[in-house]
Amino acid sequence: MKKIYLLPLALLFTSILTYAQNVDDNKVSFAYIQLPLKKLDSSIKTYKTLVNHLYKEANKDSLKMLEIRQKDELLKYQSEYRIWQDKKAVLDKDYFTKMAAYEKAINAGTAATQPLVPVYPASPIYNPTINVQLHTEIADVDFQKSVSLQGFEQAEGGLIVLIDLYPMRSNKIIERKSGSGAGTKYDYTYQYILPVGITVTTPDGTVLLKQILMDELQNEHLKSFSSQYDYLVWKIDNEQGLFKNIEQKARANAFSNVNQLLNDQFGFVKMTRETEIYTVKKYKQYEYSDVTAAYTATAQALALVSKDKNRATAIPKLDQAIAKWKGILEESNLYDEKARVNDKITAMIHCNLAELYAWKGDYNNAELELNLALNSGVFKFKNHSERMKDFYTAQRTRWEIHY
DSSP states (O other), rough: OOHHHHHHHHHHHHHHHHHHOOOOEEEEEEEEEEEEOOOOOOOOEEEEEEEEEEEEHHHHHHHHHHHHHHHHHHHHHHHHHHHHHHHHHHHHHHHHHHHHHHHHHHHHHHHOOOOOOOOOOOOOOOOOOOOOOOOOOOEEEEEEHHOOOTSEEEETSEEEEEEEEOEEEEEEEEEEEEOOOGGEEEEEEEEEEEEEEEEEOOOOOOOOEEEEEOOOEEEEEEEESSSSHHHHHHHHHHHHHHHHHHHHHHHHHHHHHHOOOOHHHOOOEEEEEEEEEEEOOOOOOOHHHHHHHHHHOOOOOOGGGHHHHHHTTTTHHHHHHHHHHHHHHTTTTOOTTTTTTOOHHHHHHHHHHHHHHHHHHHHHHHHHHHHHHSSSSOOOHHHHHHHHHHHHHHHHHHHHHOO
16 A cells, blocks of 8 residues: 555655746845934925033032031041040150159169050041942034934034933942852842933924833842852952943943934935845756846845935836736646746735835835735745845834935
């Protein structure tokens, strides 16, 4: 019985291999201009950045507190020193009285024992050094290098971007113990909050965006040790510059977040997209030069997408590439796996068309093509469609705000 069934199965498998076209995954990279989530009046072409250095007030408060503490320390020292002087005076008086009696006895020729020199209590020490953490002052020009609105020039008369630089607060070092025995480990993390605010207004004062970022606990891992005392040794060597190092990293992170939010909302940022445009590998039974031509037209069209915000330069080329793929689709045969344009090649073309329609701004057709690929039953292109959905949805949201 086994011999009767094995031969047809082998023939069927051979048949599938003979008629199964293989697909090339061509990685295509191209630039595009990401449209912002907010639409501005077309007359606004410039922006100006203002920085509100709120941390300076914290520095002033810290310096005032330092002055108060230094005065308190001086008063404390003076009070303790007076007490010490009084104690010393009592000991000195007793010693001098005894020495007077001793001296008189010796002068009179009488044997006498010399009194012992008094042991004074330790004198107080005045320590004027009190640690105070002052925030590093940031030059406006340094901030402007880190935060810039893409697609706009820095000049008067346009958007006003006000940045509030808050002081760092809630600073503390957290210890976490893990493991046991020889595997015991102590992890130390610097915990802090360092907010940054952003307010964007139009020239007439209309507030377009007002938000505080990073107003929650942040964690910067310091180091791991096998002993708490190793940490204490490390702390002696590193404590002095620790605050400054953490602050520098935190500020850089804050500036990056501000820049990202500002451009996400208002900027025209040149981005790079890498995606797959599919073709068919050389196939002995069929000729696919039309697929190669459609792919070439697609790559050429996508290379033009970044030329302008509305993709006007690219659209004629996108239409040409779409027409080439749709021409191939005219011979689609979903019911014959041996067909030149079978279900697999058809699903492949739907994926390619979805990408082209998306960059043309025709998101209804992009979604339609994506759904056709999704429902094709071809696993490879079903997965491709699932991966692309969120990206196309995000691009559609931005496109429909502007066009």
